Amino acid sequence: MGSDPSWMFDFTGTVLPVFLVLVLGIIAVSAGKGLLQWSRNNNAPLQSIPARIVSKRTEVRQQQSQEDNLSSRTSTTYYLTYEAEDGVRREFKVDGQEYGLSAEGDRGLLTYQGTRYRGFQRRPHHYSTAE
Numbered sequence: 001m002g003s004d005p006s007w008m009f010d011f012t013g014t015v016l017p018v019f020l021v022l023v024l025g026i027i028a029v030s031a032g033k034g035l036l037q038w039s040r041n042n043n044a045p046l047q048s049i050p051a052r053i054v055s056k057r058t059e060v061r062q063q064q065s066q067e068d069n070l071s072s073r074t075s076t077t078y079y080l081t082y083e084a085e086d087g088v089r090r091e092f093k094v095d096g097q098e099y100g101l102s103a104e105g106d107r108g109l110l111t112y113q114g115t116r117y118r119g120f121q122r123r124p125h126h127y128s129t130a131e
Helices: 005-009 011-043 096-101
Strands: 046-064 072-084 089-094 107-113 116-122
Touching (some): 046 116, 089 107
Antiparallel strands (some): 046 072, 046 107, 072 089
16 A cells, blocks of 8 residues: 555556446346347237227337438337237337327237237227217
8 A cells, every 4th residue: 555546546457357247247237138028028928908009109219320410310109009908008018000000099809928028909889970
């Protein structure tokens, strides 16, 4: 320990290895969670339940180019929330076409496996002009 206080903050000998271990640990935990969710979805039964669409939402992300500030890239993620007859709600990420063809209030058969969306088969509406 002596009179040289630099032993405490030796960057390459102490700080850098600790930082790398933390970053690798975070990456490993994230990958582990993803693999665990993937495995759970694969082992989950395929379920089809009566449901209705109760909500639609989008998430828009814009990324500015690093090279020049004139170009950017935008991506949109689409979500539908379904409510089962027992009141339980589930939100799934869907593609743009499915999102565009869906309307709040649509009823039908929701098919999913764990957290994976497998489809929604709409029941035809019976409209009446007498109302």
